[in-house]
Amino acid sequence: MPPQLFHISRRHFLQRSTVALAATGLPAWFLEQHEARAATKPLSPNDRPSIALIGCGGRGRGIGKEAAAFGNMVAICDVDSKNLDQAALMFPGATKFKDFRKLIARDDIHAIINGTPDHWHTLVNIHALKSGKDVYSEKPLTRTIGEGRRLVEVVKRTKRLLQTGSQQRSDARFRLACELVRNGRLGRLRHVITSLPAGRHGGPFAMSPVPPELDWDFWQGPVAKVDYVKERCHGNFRYWYDYSGGTMTDWGAHHNDIALWGIGLERSGPVTIEGRPLIDEVPGGFTAASQYRVEYTYANGVTHTCQSTTSDNPGGGKVNDPKAGEMAHGVRFEGPEGWIFVTRGKIEASKPELLEIPLPSNAQRLYVSDKHIGNFFDCIRSRRQPICEAEIGHRSVSVCHLGVLAIRLGRKLKWDPAKEHFVGDKAADAFILPPMRKPWTLDSV
Ligand SMILES: NC(=O)c1ccc[n+]([C@@H]2O[C@H](COP(=O)([O-])OP(=O)(O)OC[C@H]3O[C@@H](n4cnc5c(N)ncnc54)[C@H](O)[C@@H]3O)[C@@H](O)[C@H]2O)c1
Missing domain, CATH: 3.40.50.720 (NAD(P)-binding Rossmann-like Domain)
Incomplete structure (x- = not known):
């Protein structure tokens, strides 16, 4: 039985929480604590690297x-x-x-x-x-x-x-959601949904002369050299598997990062992955799946769906219940006590007390950062690890890379998150570290 944090009178806290600041949508108890815990320090003029x-x-x-x-x-x-x-x-x-x-x-x-x-x-x-x-x-x-x-x-x-x-990670709404979930506010976490925007879909694209201001060969760097196509370059590179993984890596690096934080496996990863594209890409056009659905399982029994919205609805759905229609972009945690949905600028729950009742003093609390770049500069001075240190950034994007591979290979993948290789699948292992275009290698720099 996970810890239940409802031991404080509901009426007492609903009275206090009526002063929650409408502007932030965060409950008053959390805001008070956030201000006390937020860490970015003022700088002296001599303290600028x-x-x-x-x-x-x-x-x-x-x-x-x-x-x-x-x-x-x-x-x-x-x-x-x-x-x-x-x-x-x-x-x-x-x-x-x-x-x-x-x-x-x-x-x-x-x-x-x-x-x-x-x-x-x-x-x-x-x-x-x-x-x-x-x-x-x-x-x-x-x-x-x-x-x-x-x-x-x-x-x-x-x-x-x-x-x-x-x-x-430096947005208090996402931390509140993850702290509540990790302290059993929903009961035992069962399922997480991350809803991401659909990617660009289209093509084929024509070659064109390389603009005089651009060193196209250098821009391509470690990736196979191709003739210049404007739609491969600035901004659009994320929709080509040569350079990235579509919105699965672009937005997944945000929302799947929060999923791992809430699940409590931010230094690990899933154990099975199954994925599929929802539409075909255009031959000669963007290669990354623009609409897709991926199912993950974790060793602790939590399941996770990562799905794109459709390009018919580029802003994302309006609801946070996938059964009621296309889900809005964000992260939804589900358990026997209800659900919590969090996205930029908004946190909601199936019943108000899930958010409004404070965590007890012995609750597990998470790393506090109120400004992402400020946290980096704080850490430069203190030498403490930043909130999104390399291992965490690596594990979060690994969830996305695994999803991309499952979509591309079209079969169920088994992953060993401790050894970071596929189980009995040499063909999938070949994607873990494919060679770079010469002269670039991970040892060349
Ligand atoms: N955290 C966020 O919310 C957020 C938002 C947008 C973009 N991003 C990320 O920021 C990165 C850049 O995105 P963007 O939209 O600005 O892309 P962009 O294509 O507009 O800009 C990238 C720039 O890097 C330059 N460049 C390419 N190779 C280089 C090299 N070897 N050395 C020096 N410069 C090089 C390009 O010429 C271009 O000017 C991406 O990784 C993207 O995912 C993050």
């Missing part, structure tokens, strides 16, 4: 701006000179680079912000860590499970820090 941004697209510039509140941006890097110039307008004193290895060679830089596309994350991260830098890397942390295992080893060996950019 030198930082550099690698990958200056939309997200890189966004996260670079947030990081510049905590450190001095001294260098920026991109293989597209237009994006580099855009970043230079934001960080006028920063030195411009095209080759990240030259930027990383500078010994005055303390931390790297990595906003490159997914197929570049690991090479940039490993090179930065080996060169003594701490790293804030965008999610999905890796392109393959094998990259993730190697990255975790490098973090341990170099004693550097790596924060994965799965920022929902």
Whole structure:
């Protein structure tokens, strides 16, 4: 029997919880505690490390701006000179680079912000860590499970820090949901649903001349070289299996990360995976499944469905009950006492007291971070591990990579999360760490 946390009078707490702040949707008891537990410290002007941004697209510039509140941006890097110039307008004193290895060679830089596309994350991260830098890397942390295992080893060996950019961990709503679930508020957790946006679907696409500002060969890096197709590059790379895994890795790195946090297996993973595409992709078009459904089981008996919404409904459903219609994007935890649904900006439950009754003082509490990038800079000073350290980022994206493989292979996969290989399935094992395009290897940086 999991711990039941309803020993406090319901009436007493419903009275107190009427003061819950409408603006946040969080119960009052949790908000009070959150303010006391939130940790980002104010900085003195002398306490600003030198930082550099690698990958200056939309997200890189966004996260670079947030990081510049905590450190001095001294260098920026991109293989597209237009994006580099855009970043230079934001960080006028920063030195411009095209080759990240030259930027990383500078010994005055303390931390790297990595906003490159997914197929570049690991090479940039490993090179930065080996060169003594701490790293804030965008999610999905890796392109393959094998990259993730190697990255975790490098973090341990170099004693550097790596924060994965799965920022929902630093959002109090997601932590509240996971703390309640892990303390048995729903009874024994039975099932989790993660609902993700459908991906782009379309093609075939025409080749076109490489834009003069872009080094297309460098952009492709460790991935098989192909002629330039605009729809493969900026922003759209996530819909091609060459570079990423569709919304399964793009949004899955957020919502499946929360699923593992709530299940309490954030350093492990599922034991079986079955998946299928819901529609066919267009020959010559985007290759990643745009609509899909994957079923996972975990060794503790919890089951997990990860499903996309349909492109007919690109904003996602309106409800959080899949039986009542297409489910809204987010994470739904289910147990015998009811359900809790959490997404950006909203947390709901099947009955109000599931949220409103406070956790007791002896409850298991989770890592508190109220600002994801702030937590990274706190940790640079304290040398504490960040909330989304490498092992956690690696395990969360592994759930997504396993889902992608199940969809692609079209058969049930058995996974050993301790040894990180498939059980009796050499063909699937070949996907764990496929070779990179020369001269790139995990040892070349
Ligand atoms: N945490 C979040 O909520 C969130 C939101 C959006 C994007 N992201 C992630 O951020 C990353 C970037 O996404 P985006 O939408 O900005 O992509 P983008 O394609 O717009 O930008 C990527 C940039 O990296 C550059 N680049 C490619 N290879 C490089 C290399 N070897 N060295 C230096 N620069 C290189 C590209 O030229 C481009 O300017 C992705 O991994 C994405 O998943 C995270």
